[in-house]
Structure formats: structure tokens, C-alpha cells
Amino acid sequence: MMKKYSNQRRAYGEELVALGRENPNVVALEADLGKSTMSCLFQEAFPDRYFEMGIAEQDMLSTAAGLAVSGKIAFCSTFAVFASGRAYDQMRQTISIGRLNVKLCGSSSGLSDFGDGSTHQAVEDVALMSAIPNMTVFTPCDPVEVRQAVRAAAAIQGPVYIRVVRNDVPELIDPSSKFEVGKLRTLREGTDVAILAHGVMVDEALEAAETLQKAGISAKVVNVATMKPFPYDEVKALAGQVKAIVTAEDHTFIGGLASAAALALRQSATPMDYVAIPDSFGQSAQSSEELMKFYGVTRDDIVKKVQALL
Amino acid sequence: MKVSQREIEKMAAQIRRDIVLMIGGEGHVGHLGGSCSCADIVATLYTAKMKGNPADPKWPGRDKLLMSKGHACIAQYAALAELGYFSKEHLVTLKSFGSMLQGHPDINKTPGIEANTGSLGQGLSIANGMALAMRLDGRAETNKVYCIMGDGEMAEGQIWEAAMAAKNFKIDNIVGILDLNGLQATGPVEDRFDTNPMPEKWASFGWHVIEIDGHDIPQILAALDEADTVKGQPTIIIAHTVKGKGISFAENVVGFHNGAMTHEQYETALRELDERLAQF
Numbered sequence: 234m235m236k237k238y239s240n241q242r243r244a245y246g247e248e249l250v251a252l253g254r255e256n257p258n259v260v261a262l263e264a265d266l267g268k269s270t271m272s273c274l275f276q277e278a279f280p281d282r283y284f285e286m287g288i289a290e291q292d293m294l295s296t297a298a299g300l301a302v303s304g305k306i307a308f309c310s311t312f313a314v315f316a317s318g319r320a321y322d323q324m325r326q327t328i329s330i331g332r333l334n335v336k337l338c339g340s341s342s343g344l345s346d347f348g349d350g351s352t353h354q355a356v357e358d359v360a361l362m363s364a365i366p367n368m369t370v371f372t373p374c375d376p377v378e379v380r381q382a383v384r385a386a387a388a389i390q391g392p393v394y395i396r397v398v399r400n401d402v403p404e405l406i407d408p409s410s411k412f413e414v415g416k417l418r419t420l421r422e423g424t425d426v427a428i429l430a431h432g433v434m435v436d437e438a439l440e441a442a443e444t445l446q447k448a449g450i451s452a453k454v455v456n457v458a459t460m461k462p463f464p465y466d467e468v469k470a471l472a473g474q475v476k477a478i479v480t481a482e483d484h485t486f487i488g489g490l491a492s493a494a495a496l497a498l499r500q501s502a503t504p505m506d507y508v509a510i511p512d513s514f515g516q517s518a519q520s521s522e523e524l525m526k527f528y529g530v531t532r533d534d535i536v537k538k539v540q541a542l543l
Numbered sequence: 544m545k546v547s548q549r550e551i552e553k554m555a556a557q558i559r560r561d562i563v564l565m566i567g568g569e570g571h572v573g574h575l576g577g578s579c580s581c582a583d584i585v586a587t588l589y590t591a592k593m594k595g596n597p598a599d600p601k602w603p604g605r606d607k608l609l610m611s612k613g614h615a616c617i618a619q620y621a622a623l624a625e626l627g628y629f630s631k632e633h634l635v636t637l638k639s640f641g642s643m644l645q646g647h648p649d650i651n652k653t654p655g656i657e658a659n660t661g662s663l664g665q666g667l668s669i670a671n672g673m674a675l676a677m678r679l680d681g682r683a684e685t686n687k688v689y690c691i692m693g694d695g696e697m698a699e700g701q702i703w704e705a706a707m708a709a710k711n712f713k714i715d716n717i718v719g720i721l722d723l724n725g726l727q728a729t730g731p732v733e734d735r736f737d738t739n740p741m742p743e744k745w746a747s748f749g750w751h752v753i754e755i756d757g758h759d760i761p762q763i764l765a766a767l768d769e770a771d772t773v774k775g776q777p778t779i780i781i782a783h784t785v786k787g788k789g790i791s792f793a794e795n796v797v798g799f800h801n802g803a804m805t806h807e808q809y810e811t812a813l814r815e816l817d818e819r820l821a822q823f
Contacts, residue, residue, distance in 0.1 A: 260679070284675065287711070292704035295665045299672020299688075302650065302658055305679070307672075323701075326662040327669060331650045 236403035242340055244376035245397055246271025248383040249308055250278045257282075259387065262297050262309045264290045270310035270340040270397075290315045294323035294335065301333040306387055312346065313339030313355035313396060317362050324392065329367045332391040336383075337362075343432060343483035344515055344524040345399035354515035360488025362394040363461045369393040369414065370461040374435035375405045378458055381412035389414070396432060400521055403436050405456075415462045417471075423453035426539050427475045429468065429494055431457045433521075434481040434508070434530065441481075441535035450543060457490060465497040472503035477542035481508040481535050483525065504542050508534045546591040548760050553823040554625060555586035555760075559789045560816040561621035565637040565644070568809035573637070576786040576799040578618040580724040580757070581691055584782060587763045588689055589622040597627040600654040606686050607657045607673055611666020612693035612722065613647040614801070620644050620653070628655035664699025666690050667719060671709050674717040683716045687771075691720045695727030697738040703748065709777040710749030718770045719750070719779040722757065724786035728800045745779045757782025791815060 253259045253275055260282045267273040267285070276283040286293040290311055297307035309316070316339040317324075328335045339358050346353045362370050369389055371382040379397060386393035405420060420435065421442050430438040435456045442452035453475060457464070472478060478498065482490040491507035498505050510528045518524045525531050559582050566573030585608075589595075593606040610616050617637065624631045629643065636642035643652045647661030657673070660666045670690035677683045696702065709717055727735055746752045751773045755762040763782070770778040786800070787793030790812045793804075804812065 282679065284712070286708060287704075289701075289704040289708070291665075291701045292668045292671075292708055295668030295701065295705070296672040296675070296708065298658065299669040299674070300676045301672070302669075303673050303676030303680075305676055322662055323665060323668075327659045327665060331659045 238401040238403055239376045240401050241376050241379045241397045242271045244379040246274035248380040249275045252387050253279050258305050260300055260305045260307050262286050262293050264288055264293050264311045266311050272310040290319040291323050294320040297335045298327040298333050301335045306334045308336045310338040313342035313358045314353055317358035325365050328392045329365045332367050336386045336393045338395045338397055340397045341399040342396045344521050347518045347521045347524055350517040351514035356485050356510050359460050359484050367391055372396045372431035372460050373458050374456050375402055377404055377406040377408050385412055385414055398433055415459045415464055417464050417467045418456040420456050421454040423451040425451045426477045427453040427455055427471050428479050429455045429457050430481040433483055437532040438481050440532040444536050463493045468494055468497035472498055472501040478505040479538045483530050485510045485512055506538045506542055508538055551587050551590050551760050554590045555583045556819045557625055558582045558586055558618055558621040561634055562617050563812040565617050565634050569806040572801055572803045574614040574801050575793055578615045579788045580784040580786045581615055581722040582618050583758045585618045585622050592767050600628055607688045609657055609666045609670050609690045611660055611690050612696055613661030616648045623655040663696045664701040667702055667705035670717055671705055674714045677716055687716050689718050691722055694723045694732050698736050706748040713775050714777050715774050717777050721781045722784050723781055724784045726786045726797050730797055741781055751776050751778040754781045757784035
């Protein structure tokens with residue numbers, strides 16, 4: 234079947250506008266990247282509720298805290314690397330300790346900002362955001378799930394980080410399906426191995442499952458759209474249903490999906506391995522695919538890890 | 544609000560006594576210096592200026608005070624307790640396990656606290672957000688956000704991001720108050736990291752600047768009233784203060800930024816403040 238591609242960033246901006254229509258308390262803040270994060274759509278629709286904060290991410294987050302503590306649902310958008318790193322302290326101190334309604338969109342995450350190089354490629358953002366108590370972390374796999382995550386974020390009382398990628402990606406989620414916070418989403422059934430993935434790696438996992446099937450291996454593909462609260466119990470239960478578990482993420486193996494799954498499986502006899510970016514920064518390239526190949530986070534890497542475990 | 548100068552001065556003395564009581568005697572450290580330097584400002588705001596309701600700390604019609612220099616929150620705790628936001632019995636539990644009075648302000652633990660501050664340099668941005676929310680809610684004409692900052696804190700870059708933002712958004716329902724006591728944790732501000740000159744910096748960032756003696760109640764009141772008349776731009780009150788003001792042995796002593804009093808000093812401070820309170 235031909236895949237339908239669309240853009241997570243556009244989905245984010247459009248859903249923000251939809252939310253804004255339903256709830257006058259939704260406001261948006263941006264740090265001069267609105268035309269990339271697509272928060273510019275909200276600006277067009279609701280100029281009075283949109284705050285261009287300039288290139289000042291720390292001020293953006295703290296200002297959002299002031300709006301949130303005053304009853305607003307404040308969506309902040311910028312590149313993931315700045316969202317999680319530059320304004321980490323602001324997110325930690327006032328927003329998360331106070332459990333304030335600030336929703337942070339980390340756009341152009343992982344290796345998706347291929348051209349801009351290491352300074353712009355967030356390969357540790359999930360680890361940073363997940364480490365903060367009171368946080369919720371969403372890692373949607375496609376534009377449909379981005380919309381669902383935006384909606385779920387608005388309904389949560391407290392801070393939420395939403396990880397969004399830059400490039401067009403295949404639509405994998407049925408829009409009529411229900412997004413449940415902290416629940417795994419099985420996209421393909423299988424009995425030999427379970428591949429856990431989030432973000433752009435979910436499509437890689439589905440492709441890997443196709444390849445494995447041709448080799449006689451039945452692979453279950455599970456989408457992890459909530460990295461926090463991580464579904465530890467569900468992942469543990471999965472171990473009883475398959476002979477091996479492999480995780481896949483476009484993030485380093487430290488503090489992301491590999492780490493969380495290993496923790497969930499710490500008392501399990503089921504072997505697990507991971508596909509993740511090594512403990513290293515990214516670099517510039519002509520495409521995400523080129524980088525994913527170099528850092529070992531492709532469908533082929535998943536296939537190899539599965540075959541080695543079984 | 545018609546409150547006499549005498550009443551405000553009495554409140555300031557009471558706040559200082561509560562601060563000493565909260566910190567406690569030998570073996571306890573606390574931010575005595577920076578809390579006492581802003582005590583007169585805090586007393587004036589709470590007794591003569593800010594709209595609020597101790598029985599309903601979240602009353603939507605209230606004005607807000609943020610301690611960007613969060614370590615001085617004990618001055619705010621004292622005022623809140625005196626006004627009845629919570630029982631004064633809590634004061635001696637400061638920084639104890641399970642206490643509603645944390646070492647730095649906690650919105651979810653203390654009635655009357657408006658945001659978690661303590662990581663310096665962030666309060667003014669938070670205050671901007673509150674002021675913008677008041678604008679969205681149609682309250683900018685009737686409500687204000689006050690934000691007390693320290694002079695050591697002026698080294699934090701985010702202060703100047705927030706200063707630019709307030710000017711950019713023409714926020715005129717925010718009043719910054721700089722508690723310029725001249726001392727930071729490790730010594731005189733101008734020796735450790737010179738952030739002067741303050742009036743010129745704030746003026747060039749587009750703020751209406753008022754300079755006062757931060758221990759002179761009529762000057763504090765006049766400055767706050769003047770801020771009410773400023774339209775289209777934010778106001779900063781640069782208050783020249785004395786760190787440790789009102790505690791004879793602590794005035795202008797760096798060691799009392801977050802120091803411990805001896806038993807004798809503790810008793811002396813309480814006696815001096817009791818004598819002061821007896822004048823009212």
C-alpha cells in the first residue's frame with residue numbers, strides 16, 4: 234500500500250489553532266521560529282493570544298509560567314534542542330515544581346534537522362525532559378498522533394513536552410483511534426519479537442517487520458508515544474508474549490527508550506537489545522537518512538539486532 | 544487604601560521580628576540580610592498598596608507580589624502570616640520537614656505565594672506573564688504585578704530579556720522593585736561583579752525609573768503611586784537599601800546573607816525589635 238506522507242509541524246500548528254478556537258484560555262509563545270514550528274498559524278488566527286518572545290527561550294518559558302499560573306494553557310514552541318536545553322532550568326524550577334500548565338513543543342528533534350549539525354540536533358531531549366518530576370513526555374510517531382498529543386497535552390494539568398520532527402513522515406495512526414496517555418499502541422501483531430519504537434523509528438520498525446517476515450520471523454511493532462509516564466508494566470508484560478525485545482529511537486541510548494525498556498525488563502528472562510544513537514552528538518548531512526545510517530538507527534539496524542537475539 | 548505611615552512602620556518592625564524568629568538562634572542559618580533589606584517595601588505593599596484577600600488567596604481581583612530574589616521569601620512569609628493568610632504558628636516551622644514554609648517560595652505549599660522562584664533571574668519574566676494574563680483578562684487597568692529583585696541578581700541575563708520583553712509588549716501593569724542593598728552572597732556587588740549603573744541600564748531598556756530610599760515609607764508609597772500613573776511602559780523602582788536593616792549587628796554585614804546568629808545575637812535582635820514595636 235502506498236504511504237501517505239504529511240508533516241508533523243504543520244499538524245502541530247493546525248491542531249493548536251483548533252484548540253484555540255475551542256478554548257479562549259489557550260495561548261502560544263514563540264522564540265522567532267514560528268514559521269518553522271508552525272506556531273505562526275496560531276498567530277494568524279489569534280494575534281492577541283500569541284506572544285513573539287524574540288530569540289529568548291528562557292524568558293519565553295518563564296513568561297509562559299506566569300501566563301499558566303494565571304489560568305492560561307501556554308504552548309511554547311521552538312527547536313527541541315533549545316526547548317529542552319536552553320530553557321531547562323525554567324522548565325524545572327517554576328513550571329514543573331509548580332505543576333503549571335505549560336506545554337513545550339520540541340520541534341525539529343532528533344536527526345531530522347539534518348543540515349544544521351550538532352548544535353541543532355536534539356539527541357538527548359527525551360532524557361532531559363523525562364528526568365524532571367511532574368513532566369509528561371510525548372513522542373508521537375506521525376502527524377495524526379501529533380494532533381492527538383497536542384489535545385492530550387491541553388487536557389493534562391501540568392507541564393508536557395511534545396517531540397516533533399521536521400521532515401514529512403508517513404501517516405501510521407488511524408485518526409479515529411484513541412490516544413491514551415501512558416499506554417503502548419500496537420501497530421502490528423507478531424509472536425517472535427516485539428519492536429518498541431517512537432517517533433520516526435516507528436515507520437522504520439514497521440519496515441523492519443516486513444523484512445523479518447520474509448525471513449520467517451514474526452515481529453510485533455509497538456509504538457511508544459508516551460515516554461513519561463513510561464508504561465513499565467505493559468512493557469514488562471510484553472516480555473511474556475515474545476522471545477525477544479528490541480527498542481528503536483532517534484535519541485541516544487542514555488535516558489530514552491532503551492534505558493526505560495531495560496528498566497522495565499530488569500527482572501525478565503526475555504533478552505532485549507536496542508537501536509539508538511551512540512553517546513555522541515550529530516553532524517551536518519544532506520539528509521536525515523544519511524545520518525540515521527551513520528549513527529545506526531535504520532530499519533536494517535533493527536533487523537540485524539532482532540536476528541542476533543533470536 | 545488609607546493606611547498611616549505608622550501602621551506600615553509597625554508592620555515592617557513586625558516582619559523583621561518574624562524573620563528573626565523564623566531563622567532562629569544558634570545552629571540555624573537563614574537569609575537575614577536580604578530579607579530585612581526589603582522588609583519596608585514588603586510591608587508597604589501588603590498593608591497599603593496591594594489588593595488581596597487573606598481568606599481567599601486565589602481571589603481573581605488580587606494584585607500579585609513575586610519575590611524574584613526567592614531567598615528573601617521569609618519577609619513575604621512574615622507579611623502573609625501577619626495578614627492572616629495562614630497561622631503565625633507556622634513561622635517557627637520554616638525549612639522543617641513537612642513545613643508549609645519552604646526555603647524558597649512554593650506555590651503549592653504556601654497560601655499567598657504566587658510562583659516558585661529561587662533560581663535567580665526568572666521572576667521578572669514570570670511577572671511579565673502574569674501581567675500579560677491580566678491584560679488578556681481585562682484586568683490590566685485595575686491590577687498590578689510587583690516583582691522584587693536583588694542587585695546581585697542583576698547579573699542574570701534573563702533579567703534583561705524580561706526587561707526588553709516588558710518594553711516590547713508595553714506592559715504598564717508591572718512594577719519591578721530593585722532591592723539595591725549593595726551586597727551579594729560573597730561580598731559587595733561592585734567588587735564581586737559590578738552590575739552598575741542601574742538607573743541608566745533600566746532607562747535605556749525602556750523602563751520608567753524611580754529612585755528612592757527603600758527604608759523611607761513615604762518615599763516607597765510615593766513611588767508606588769507614581770508607578771500607577773505611568774502608561775505604555777513598565778516602571779522600575781530602584782530602592783537603595785541596607786542589607787540586614789533593622790538588626791544592629793547585621794547591617795551591611797556580608798556574613799548575614801545566609802548566616803547564623805549566635806544565641807546572644809538572636810536574643811539581641813528580638814529585644815531590639817520588641818523595643819521598636821513598643822514604640823507603636
